Amino acid sequence: DAGVIQSPRHEVTEMGQEVTLRCKPISGHDYLFWYRQTMMRGLELLIYFNNNVPIDDSGMPEDRFSAKMPNASFSTLKIQPSEPRDSAVYFCASSPGIPQYFGPGTRLLVL
Amino acid sequence: AQSVAQPEDQVNVAEGNPLTVKCTYSVSGNPYLFWYVQYPNRGLQFLLKYITGDNLVKGSYGFEAEFNKSQTSFHLKKPSALVSDSALYVCAVRDKVGGTASKLTFGTGTRLQVTL
Numbered sequence: 001d002a003g004v005i006q007s008p009r010h011e012v013t014e015m016g017q018e019v020t021l022r023c024k025p026i027s028g029h030d031y032l033f034w035y036r037q038t039m040m041r042g043l044e045l046l047i048y049f050n051n052n053v054p055i056d057d058s059g060m061p062e063d064r065f066s067a068k069m070p071n072a073s074f075s076t077l078k079i080q081p082s083e084p085r086d087s088a089v090y091f092c093a094s095s096p097g098i099p100q101y102f103g104p105g106t107r108l109l110v111l
Numbered sequence: 112a113q114s115v116a117q118p119e120d121q122v123n124v125a126e127g128n129p130l131t132v133k134c135t136y137s138v139s140g141n142p143y144l145f146w147y148v149q150y151p152n153r154g155l156q157f158l159l160k161y162i163t164g165d166n167l168v169k170g171s172y173g174f175e176a177e178f179n180k181s182q183t184s185f186h187l188k189k190p191s192a193l194v195s196d197s198a199l200y201v202c203a204v205r206d207k208v209g210g211t212a213s214k215l216t217f218g219t220g221t222r223l224q225v226t227l
Contacts, residue, residue, distance in 0.1 A: 004154070042217065042218075042219040042220060043155075043201065043217045043220075045214065045215075048214065056214060091154055091155070093154075093155075098143060098145075098160065098162070098205070099145055099157045099160055100157070100215065101157060102147075102154035102155040102156070103154050104152075104153055104154045105152075105153075105154050107152075
């Protein structure tokens with residue numbers, strides 16, 4: 001298995017632009033998680049899905065952030081409009097229950 | 112609410128020496144406990160987990176962890192450190208009691224530096 005796949009690996013954009021991060025979970029995993037990692041705050045859970053349904057989005061910082069999971073093999077995290085404080089590494093993880101398996105992350109820089 | 116504490120930002124050890132990375136937790140019920148490792152520019156890699164049973168759990172790359180319920184700790188250990196073990200180590204906990212199934216709480220991580 002290829003593991004969790006994320007794209008792009010790096011993204012540099014300007015403030016105000018829309019950013020879309022993509023994730024392909026490991027086949028057969030029922031759970032999908034989106035995390036954000038910064039030096040200041042560590043790893044923060046943004047949202048997670050179970051069987052494609054959002055279960056807990058309490059970590060989504062504000063309405064500029066949205067996430068979808070249209071099918072079992074694909075999820076997106078969108079930031080619109082982006083701001084410099086959104087600069088971070090965004091990880092996707094999938095899980096059959098326990099444990100969670102992480103993708104390589106998308107390093108986002110908003111100028 | 113569940114929480115995890117990793118009291119050391121960094122641990123330094125010489126190659127060949129034993130290493131310990133500390134983790135304490137707080138949950139309302141019995142915990143599921145995990146250790147992950149993160150190398151530079153990579154995602155977190157699962158090392159080991161404690162669910163139930165033997166308090167000493169063995170994981171990948173020669174690492175092990177000891178669950179201590181009375182001290183609410185789950186310290187990561189390795190008998191002989193390698194330079195290649197240098198990375199960020201992150202402890203995580205999940206409350207076994209009800210609630211949303213797989214939501215983990217992560218510690219802030221401990222950077223392990225192994226030198227020759």
